[in-house]
Amino acid sequence: MASGRTHALITATLAMPTAATVGLLLSQGDVKLALIAGMGGLSGLLLHPDQDLDHLDFYEHRIIKWSWGLLAFWVGWWIPYGRLIPHRHWLSHTPFIGTIGRVMYLVVYLVIHYLVLTEGLHIRIEIQIELISIIYWVIGLSIADIGHWLADGMP
Numbered sequence: 001m002a003s004g005r006t007h008a009l010i011t012a013t014l015a016m017p018t019a020a021t022v023g024l025l026l027s028q029g030d031v032k033l034a035l036i037a038g039m040g041g042l043s044g045l046l047l048h049p050d051q052d053l054d055h056l057d058f059y060e061h062r063i064i065k066w067s068w069g070l071l072a073f074w075v076g077w078w079i080p081y082g083r084l085i086p087h088r089h090w091l092s093h094t095p096f097i098g099t100i101g102r103v104m105y106l107v108v109y110l111v112i113h114y115l116v117l118t119e120g121l122h123i124r125i126e127i128q129i130e131l132i133s134i135i136y137w138v139i140g141l142s143i144a145d146i147g148h149w150l151a152d153g154m155p
C-alpha cells in the first residue's frame with residue numbers, strides 16, 4: 001500500500017512514457033493523441049482510485065489551499081463517491097472498471113456544471129470534443145490507474 005505522495009509520483013512519472021508509447025504505436029505518429037494520452041495520465045493526479053477515501057486526504061487539503069478554494073467544489077464532489085465505495089474496493093481500484101466508474105462520475109459533474117452555466121446562468125457554451133480524443137485520454141488515465149493498482153499491491 002503506497003502513500004498518496006508515492007501514488008502521485010508514480011502517476012506523474014508514467015505520463016511521459018504513456019505519451020511516448022502511444023505516439024510510437026500510432027501508425028501516423030499522431031502527436032496530438034499522444035499528448036492527450038499523456039494528459040490523461042496526468043489527470044490521474046486529480047482523478048485517482050483513492051478518491052474512495054471517505055475523508056479529505058493531505059493532497060485534497062493542498063488542492064483547496066493552492067486553488068484559493070476554487071477547487072473545493074471538485075474535492076467536495078468526490079465525498080459521496082468516497083462514502084459509497086469502501087477504500088480499495090474493486091469498484092474503485094480494479095483497472096478499467098475503476099477508471100470507467102470515475103469517468104462516469106466525472107461526466108455527471110461536468111453535465112451539472114454545463115446545465116448550471118447554460119440553463120441557470122444562460123451562458124452560451126459550445127463544446128466539441130472528438131470521441132477519439134476522449135478514448136486516448138481514458139487510455140492515459142487507465143495506465144495511471146494501473147500504476148496505482150500495482151503500487152497498492154493489486155487489491
Ligand SMILES: [Zn+2]
Binds near residue numbers: 049
Ligand atoms: Zn489506492
